[in-house]
Amino acid sequence: MTLADVARVARVSEITVSRILRDKGPISERARAAVLAAVAQVGYVPNRIAGTLASAASNLVGVVLPSLSNIVFPDVLRGIHAGLEPSGFQPVVGVTEYDMLREEKLVGALLAWKPAAMIIAGFDHTDITRRRLEASGIRVAELMDIDAAPIDIAVGLSHRGAGYDSGRHLLARGYRRFGYVGHDWQQDRRARLRWEGLCRALQETGLALLDQAVFDGPSSTDAGRRMLAELLGRTPGLDAVAFSNDDMAVGGVFHCIGHGIRPKQDLALFGFNGLDIGQALPIPLATIRSNRFLIGKVAVETIMATPRRPAERIVVNTGYEIVEGGTA
Amino acid sequence: MTLADVARVARVSEITVSRILRDKGPISERARAAVLAAVAQVGYVPNRIAGTLASAASNLVGVVLPSLSNIVFPDVLRGIHAGLEPSGFQPVVGVTEYDMLREEKLVGALLAWKPAAMIIAGFDHTDITRRRLEASGIRVAELMDIDAAPIDIAVGLSHRGAGYDSGRHLLARGYRRFGYVGHDWQQDRRARLRWEGLCRALQETGLALLDQAVFDGPSSTDAGRRMLAELLGRTPGLDAVAFSNDDMAVGGVFHCIGHGIRPKQDLALFGFNGLDIGQALPIPLATIRSNRFLIGKVAVETIMATPRRPAERIVVNTGYEIVEGGTA
């Protein structure tokens, strides 16, 4: 079923049908009624492929995320969906599993669909990826981070700043003997930035991390629990442990619950992300809320505000808030 | 940059370039080398819109999910991505927020992209949605559930069976005084099916739920905690509580931890889904693993196995396993 079929049934020209279906230009009520009836009668489904080819205006948005394994990027994706909803644009989603070569392939495949814009997590791309994104001329939003210069738009928060502020927060509460529990930095550059910020805060006070246990793999509750056990076994006397994120920190809280360690009184625990699960613990987790939904939503809104790529780069800071919780 | 530009530079015809880029038909090494050089030189990016229009063979797959708010559907989406990876197909994702009218619009918008197949969660669609999916002629996989007749393919598990088996499991361990903690059935038909299965198991033993607390909203850890508190306050003496899912059940465990109730000894708790968080608790949650990643992956594999829709409907049972845990 094509426009031509509808046009024949409605006894008008193709372009009239096209205009009516797109609500464009002045149309008589008679024609509109006839066309809408014909559309219903023949069960016409528009072909956006043809429409996009003819108009060179696709309503697809490429989305490239590193992972869907924890709730962080699904939250970003929710924000993207929410931002896209009013405009009727559709996201085409790719997942890289933190592999820059896979990302390169993916970006190539997505650009072939002539998307109206591209949303991609992080700043770590191959040269080819970066060049293609630049050359595409479409709007490109790089998400999560604002600690580097974007191709076009950056939307996120300063992870170095967040790490620094968590350090300041713990120092202000009197903690002095710091440990750190983390996960794979190769895959999570932002966790490393937070760690750097934390170290700087300690350094400014003449302190340093007394010990750290870094899991060689992705973050998880279970990894957090095991790494805290290891850290405490190795280095007694710590009074505060910062975790690379909430998943890890919740594991830490579980370890404490299972071993009679009282969070805060015996040991301060501090996370990052502000996940629901941390706030639902018997003692809510002290952490930093990272506004992931907002990052996705704001990215879309920034793209939509100016569909053409302007000369200067744009950096949008979605910020973060310290959540006091009860564990620090 | 189009095929024509590349052809001019390589001094061959458009169609030769097209064939080389698609690895089709016999091509001389000379032509191939010249074309590949020209592609690199002009920085050609193929236009899949045009390609799809000409060949009527898109590599897009429509994916319609009700929500991304907890990890369940992101897990399914991961499975879909994993299944799609080898073929180079791209998912176009829509989220309905459990709204059938939004689903209807979404399905219409996605079908306009002439996807090779459609993957959609659940069986609850408007008549129009169902008719459109049927009429599209493409493969349609309905996920999560196998307790109803699909349009084409169903991939999932019997939720009624899972509920029944969790009841049998608890009965076999000697529990007799049952409560239930749930969430919004309007939005989660599958939770209701599990509840029905549970009730049937009890009934067969001459028992019934003594009380239930159902939260009027989506499931969450916090809702689970509050509802369990309410239930236990109202009905003392329960020895087992089944939860509508793991999110709720983890909240229940948190309530117990915070109130000196020993899971299993004082009160059995049982979830559904087999989430990581439940297994990382100080006492791992007794639950049923629902193989969500597998559902997504198998759906794609089933679609790919027979790209044309066959006469008979296909139902794939991805099953479930009881996870003994330590809370029941």
Added chain:
DNA sequence: CTGTTAGCGCCTTCAA
């Protein structure tokens, strides 16, 4: 308010 003309960029078919 409606229609005609001429593509969009690629691929299928047929011919060489």
Added chain:
DNA sequence: TTGAAGGCGCTAACAG
């Protein structure tokens, strides 16, 4: 092994 012609379904631009 290569090419020419024609068309996929729709829309921009220009006329009427």
